[in-house]
Amino acid sequence: MGSNIEKRSEASPSRGMILGKFMPPHMGHKYLIDFGRHYVDELTVLVCTRGCEEIDGEKRWRWMNEMFGGAGVKLVHVTDDLPQVPEDDERFWEIWRGVVLEHMPEGTDYVFACEAYGYQLADVLDAKYVPVDRAREMVPVSATMIREDPLRHWEYLPECVRPEYVKRVCLFGPESTGKSTLAAGLAKHFETVCVGEHARPLLDHKEGVCEEVDIPLIAKGQRTSEDALALQANRLLICDTDALLTCVWSEKLFGGYSDWLYGFAMEREYDLYLLLDIDVPWVNDGQRYLEEAREDFMVRCVRMLEKAGRPYLKVSGDWGERFEVAVRACDELIECHRSKYSQL
Numbered sequence: 421m422g423s424n425i426e427k428r429s430e431a432s433p434s435r436g437m438i439l440g441k442f443m444p445p446h447m448g449h450k451y452l453i454d455f456g457r458h459y460v461d462e463l464t465v466l467v468c469t470r471g472c473e474e475i476d477g478e479k480r481w482r483w484m485n486e487m488f489g490g491a492g493v494k495l496v497h498v499t500d501d502l503p504q505v506p507e508d509d510e511r512f513w514e515i516w517r518g519v520v521l522e523h524m525p526e527g528t529d530y531v532f533a534c535e536a537y538g539y540q541l542a543d544v545l546d547a548k549y550v551p552v553d554r555a556r557e558m559v560p561v562s563a564t565m566i567r568e569d570p571l572r573h574w575e576y577l578p579e580c581v582r583p584e585y586v587k588r589v590c591l592f593g594p595e596s597t598g599k600s601t602l603a604a605g606l607a608k609h610f611e612t613v614c615v616g617e618h619a620r621p622l623l624d625h626k627e628g629v630c631e632e633v634d635i636p637l638i639a640k641g642q643r644t645s646e647d648a649l650a651l652q653a654n655r656l657l658i659c660d661t662d663a664l665l666t667c668v669w670s671e672k673l674f675g676g677y678s679d680w681l682y683g684f685a686m687e688r689e690y691d692l693y694l695l696l697d698i699d700v701p702w703v704n705d706g707q708r709y710l711e712e713a714r715e716d717f718m719v720r721c722v723r724m725l726e727k728a729g730r731p732y733l734k735v736s737g738d739w740g741e742r743f744e745v746a747v748r749a750c751d752e753l754i755e756c757h758r759s760k761y762s763q764l
Contacts, residue, residue, distance in 0.1 A: 433461035436530035436550075437520060439498075439541075441468055443475050444584065445483050446566050447576040448534070448559040452552050456532040457493055459550065464494045464524050470501055474567065479584075486580040496523045517544045571655050571754060583650035587753055588689075590659045592725065592732065593696035594717040598739060602696070603660045605743055606750060612654040617661055618642040632674045639663040639684055646688075656750060662688065664728055668720050672713070686728060692753050693725060693732035694746055700738070 469477025542549035607614035663685035
């Protein structure tokens with residue numbers, strides 16, 4: 421029996437297909453799909469997810485669309501509870517042939533894959549198998565390797581996937597305790613990015629005066645800035661502040677904070693809180709005005725962290741000591757993460 425390639429006229433567009441779980445998508449998948457879309461005129465990628473899997477299927481579908489939605493690739497989300505290996509069902513290959521033809525009724529000329537199943541799948545589809553980086557020499561990574569230790573294989577994570585695995589460090593505390601300086605120093609040390617205070621540019625035109633209507637704008641702007649910079653982070657994302665600290669400010673300045681603001685703050689989790697102590701000199705930078713209330717503000721910070729159930733490390737001492745303590749805490753965060761996955 422001749423293959424689809426032999427049967428088709430030279431004028432017909434060539435077709436190819438790829439299927440996978442993409443759990444998560446990584447640069448090896450990108451190479452595979454880029455290879456396929458340059459090899460054929462029309463490439464279909466089946467993103468196969470099930471509800472019981474470790475990484476949410478809708479999230480993977482969104483990542484794949486961010487990566488390839490505008491790349492001339494037809495993406496198909498397959499959510500059926502299908503057999504995963506031939507031992508699961510004696511009709512395994514027949515079932516998968518039906519799934520492919522449901523979304524590619526005209527069939528396919530090529531099956532691109534880095535796994536051996538490509539031979540059998542191509543055979544049942546009357547197509548040709550094109551092995552792509554079977555030895556993983558081009559891009560030496562797999563989804564299993566990523567899941568086991570995403571920080572070690574960071575360079576193989578696409579930009580849109582990185583926020584899923586980045587470790588978030590939040591600096592917390594009163595004014596003039598060195599949060600901004602320490603955040604910038606940590607970002608430089610760990611070769612990553614720092615999320616600055618959104619409140620400063622928002623209030624600059626008002627000479628630093630904060631009104632109650634500014635509070636939700638500060639919280640939302642801070643979160644948005646963090647989400648944007650998480651795409652550029654290198655394993656760690658250093659955050660100068662967060663919405664929980666905005667709750668403290670709202671409480672101090674206006675006597676309380678809204679249920680919305682507290683709920684908004686609780687939506688985002690951080691891997692490490694560094695609470696900066698007030699045992700350093702006060703410095704007036706034009707937007708600070710609670711010099712006499714530092715102790716009270718510190719008490720409020722501790723109370724807020726404990727109310728939210730957020731573990732924290734108190735950082736005291738001079739500027740050099742603070743930096744050393746913070747670096748050590750961040751190093752331990754990374755190593756703890758790696759130890760956790762190495763035991764799985």
